[in-house]
Amino acid sequence: MNKLYLVTSESDCRHHSLASVIQMAAEGGVGMVQLREKNASTREFIQKGLLLKTLLKPFNIPLIINDRVDVALAVEAEGVHLGQSDMPVESARRLLPPNSIVGLSVESLEEVKEAENLPVDYLGVSPVFGTQTKTDTKIEWGLDGLQHIRQISKHRLVAIGGISITNAEEVLKAGADDLALVSAICGVPDPKLATAEFIKIIKEYAIS
Amino acid sequence: MNKLYLVTSESDCRHHSLASVIQMAAEGGVGMVQLREKNASTREFIQKGLLLKTLLKPFNIPLIINDRVDVALAVEAEGVHLGQSDMPVESARRLLPPNSIVGLSVESLEEVKEAENLPVDYLGVSPVFGTQTKTDTKIEWGLDGLQHIRQISKHRLVAIGGISITNAEEVLKAGADDLALVSAICGVPDPKLATAEFIKIIKEYAIS
Numbered sequence: 001m002n003k004l005y006l007v008t009s010e011s012d013c014r015h016h017s018l019a020s021v022i023q024m025a026a027e028g029g030v031g032m033v034q035l036r037e038k039n040a041s042t043r044e045f046i047q048k049g050l051l052l053k054t055l056l057k058p059f060n061i062p063l064i065i066n067d068r069v070d071v072a073l074a075v076e077a078e079g080v081h082l083g084q085s086d087m088p089v090e091s092a093r094r095l096l097p098p099n100s101i102v103g104l105s106v107e108s109l110e111e112v113k114e115a116e117n118l119p120v121d122y123l124g125v126s127p128v129f130g131t132q133t134k135t136d137t138k139i140e141w142g143l144d145g146l147q148h149i150r151q152i153s154k155h156r157l158v159a160i161g162g163i164s165i166t167n168a169e170e171v172l173k174a175g176a177d178d179l180a181l182v183s184a185i186c187g188v189p190d191p192k193l194a195t196a197e198f199i200k201i202i203k204e205y206a207i208s
Numbered sequence: 209m210n211k212l213y214l215v216t217s218e219s220d221c222r223h224h225s226l227a228s229v230i231q232m233a234a235e236g237g238v239g240m241v242q243l244r245e246k247n248a249s250t251r252e253f254i255q256k257g258l259l260l261k262t263l264l265k266p267f268n269i270p271l272i273i274n275d276r277v278d279v280a281l282a283v284e285a286e287g288v289h290l291g292q293s294d295m296p297v298e299s300a301r302r303l304l305p306p307n308s309i310v311g312l313s314v315e316s317l318e319e320v321k322e323a324e325n326l327p328v329d330y331l332g333v334s335p336v337f338g339t340q341t342k343t344d345t346k347i348e349w350g351l352d353g354l355q356h357i358r359q360i361s362k363h364r365l366v367a368i369g370g371i372s373i374t375n376a377e378e379v380l381k382a383g384a385d386d387l388a389l390v391s392a393i394c395g396v397p398d399p400k401l402a403t404a405e406f407i408k409i410i411k412e413y414a415i416s
């Protein structure tokens with residue numbers, strides 16, 4: 001089943017509080033949420049994680065913590081998302097409870113190939129399209145790149161970066177299992193409506 | 209037994225590499241080492257932690273990781289040092305192996321009082337004297353403050369901030385169990401000699 005994956009931090013939320021965005025996205029049908037806090041203290045990160053965990057629990061939506069295995073353990077999150085400069089996947093897998101979700105960002109074909117033998121639950125194909133959200137990423141995969149990864153990788157693929165209502169179907173057709181969104185949900189006036197619109201595209205694609 | 213506690217990050221080491229400083233301090237008789245990396249990626253932090261672990265193992269010197277319980281777990285460090293905006297002490301205690309060392313910085317009397325009921329192995333009395341090493345700390349305890357904490361706290365006290373050869377004995381007399389040093393070891397041409405000089409003061413104090 002294809003899922004919508006909300007990736008967020010407090011600073012991404014323009015119209016509403018982080019808590020409101022999470023609540024509305026959950027009501028709109030989001031399938032997974034990643035909390036990404038780059039400048040928060042450990043304690044703030046944990047406090048936000050606990051808040052999101054409480055909000056998401058009634059919906060049975062998994063909470064993923066970016067980078068920080070300590071925060072994931074402290075808030076009993078369902079998993080972590082790791083970049084290439086975060087903890088190595090094997091170490092994270094060893095420290096987390098069994099059946100935790102471990103995702104890994106890939107930003108080059110070499111990283112995709114290396115990831116084939118890693119115990120990850122998904123690859124974050126990042127970014128699919130150019131975006132201002134992360135300033136430190138260099139290349140963009142495009143639909144071609146995503147198709148190429150689909151051909152060589154056995155892993156579940158989460159597409160992230162510049163995904164919109166207009167290109168979502170193409171991204172799924174190119175081989176993405178899941179669509180990850182930041183500003184398309186966090187930065188809009190109605191996160192619930194935006195979520196529901198993406199869910200509609202995903203469902204229509206699934207039965208097509 | 210009073211100990212010398214080296215608190216360090218790569219950027220504190222002016223004359224030598226971090227690895228060289230650690231090696232020389234170990235040879236000089238340092239009793240505990242804390243790795244503090246504020247700007248490193250998780251992966252870099254882990255790599256440095258593993259390096260220090262390897263260097264310290266032959267000396268049986270405990271390695272303490274600042275803030276990051278995930279890094280401590282990944283490198284199998286002997287403990288963590290927590291600030292007031294880091295993971296709460298109880299959470300860290302729960303996530304770390306039994307008998308891990310957990311230290312906590314206190315920067316106000318209120319924090320000292322709160323810490324009485326916390327499962328910590330030591331309090332970091334920070335800073336004892338004004339220092340340029342940490343720019344975000346506001347007050348300095350001074351010898352009076354240290355004496356006052358000694359009267360009201362049952363915990364082991366590690367004094368940190370501005371400790372030098374000149375004031376080390378006074379700091380011990382005021383109630384510090386251990387002396388923590390940053391630049392007095394990291395920033396000098398001969399870290400081994402500097403360590404040995406502080407150890408001499410500690411030993412003379414112990415038998416006085």
Ligand code: NI
Binds near residue numbers: 223224397398
């Ligand atoms: Ni030298």
